[in-house]
Amino acid sequence: MLHNRKAEEGLHMIRKHSLMVFFIVFLTGCAGSENESETIYVAAASDLYHALTDIGDAFTEETGIIVEFTYGSTGLLTQQIQEGAPFDLFAAAHESYIDQLIEGNAVFEDSKAYYGIGRIAAVSSGGQEIVMDKDYLLSDEVKLITIANPEHAPYGKAAKETLESWGIWDDIQPKLVFGENIRQSYQYVESGNADAGIIALALMNETNLHFDLIEEHTHETILQALGIPVQTEKRELSEQFADFILSRTGQDILIEYGFDLP
Template sequence: MQWKHFLGLLVFFILISGCESTNEEQTLYVAAASDLFNALTEIGDEFTKETGIQIEYTFGSTGLLTQQIQEGAPFDLFTAAHESYIDKLIEVDAVDANSKEYYAIGRMVLVAADSNEQKIDSSFLLDPNTKTITIANPEHAPYGKAAKETLESWGIWEEIQPKLVFAENIRQAYQFVESENADVGFIALSLMNEAEFNYELIDEANHKPILQALAIPKQSEQPELSKQLADFIISSKGQEILKSYGFDTP
C-alpha cells in the first residue's frame, strides 16, 4: 500500500510539474512601442481569451527596444513604431526577415494641458505663455522624429528649442502633459482615447508616414506562438481594435 501511495504521489507531482511547464511555455514576451500601450493591451486580452496564451509586455521607445533585441533580449515579438527599425534588425539577422508585417500607420496630435479652447497650432507654440513643449526623443522614438519633422515644416524648429523637453518615449511625453510638467506636447493619437485634453490632429503632410511594422526576434524560443499573435494583430479583429484607437490601416 505504501508503495502504491508513493507511486500515486509521484504521478501527481509529475502532472503538476508538467502543468507548470506548459503554463510557462504559453507566455509570450512582447517588446512594444509605447504608442501601443492601450491598443495592444486590448488586442492581447482578446488573443488570450481565444487562445489561452498569456502575454507579458515591455513598452518603450522603438529605438531602445531595437537595441535590446540586437543585444539578444529574449523577446518573442517586436511591434515597432516604424518599419525602419525592423529593417535594421533584419540587416543584423536579429529578427526573422520573413516575419515582417505592417500592422498600422500612426497618427500624431498636438495636445495642450490648458489651452482655454484656443487653436493649438504653431502660433500657440510660439506664444510667450507656452513655456514648455514636450516631444519624444527624435534620436530613438519615431513619433519624436515625426514631431521634429513637423516643427521643421512649420519653420519653427530652431525658434522653439529653448522650450523643448525631451521624453524617453511617446507615452512619457503624454504623462508630461498629463502631469502639467509640459504645457503642450506632440502625442500619439492612440493614447488619447480616454483623455479629456484639447488637441489638434497633425496633418500627415507635415511629416513622413509613421508606418509601423512587427517581426519575430531570432531569440524567440516559441516562434509558432509568436506567429499566432502576429497574425491576430493583422487580422480583421486586430485591425478593428487598432482603428478604434486612431491608427490607420497600412
C-alpha cells in the same frame, strides 16, 4: 488475524492515497511548466501601450497563450534586440527599424509585416479647448513643450518634422523637453509638467486633455511594422500572435485607438 488484515488494508489505502497525491502534484507541476512555456515576450513601441495590451488580452482569452509586453522607444528596443535581448516578437513604431534588424540578421526577413499607420496630435495640459497651432505653441502662455526624443523615437521624429514644416523648430528650441519615449512625453503633459506636447494619437483614447489631430502631410508617414527576432525559441507562437494582430479583431482594436490601416 482480523487486526492484521485491517492494518494491511489501511496501509494499502495510505499507499494508494500517497500515490494519488504524487500524481496530482506531478500533473500540476507539468501543467505549470506547460503554461510557463506558453508565454511569449513582446517588445513594443510605447504608442502601442493601450492598443496592443487590449489585443494581447483578446489573444490570451482566445488561445490561452500569455503575452508579456516590454514597452519603450523603438530605437532603444531595436538596440536591445540587436544585442540579443530575448524577445519573441517586436512591434516597432516605424518599419525602418525592422529593416535595420533584418539587415543585421537579428530579425527573420520573412516575418516583417505592416500592422498600422500612426498619427500624431498636439495636446494641451489644460482642459480648455485651444487651437493647437504654431502660434499657440510660440505664445508666452506655453513655457514647456514635450516631444519624444527624435533620435530614437519615430513619433518624436514625426513631431520634429511637423515643427520644421511649420517653420518654428529653431524658435521653439528653448521650450522643448524630450521624453525618453512617446508615452513618457504624454505623461509630462498629463501631469502638467509640460504645457503642451506632440503625442501619439493612440495614447489619447481615454484622456480628458484637449488635443488636435495634426495633418499627415506635415511629416513622414509613420508606417509601423513588426518582426520576429531570430533568437526566439517560440517562433510558431510568435507567428500566431502576429497573425492575430493582423486579423480583423486586431485591426479593429488598432482602428479604435486611432491607427490607420497600412
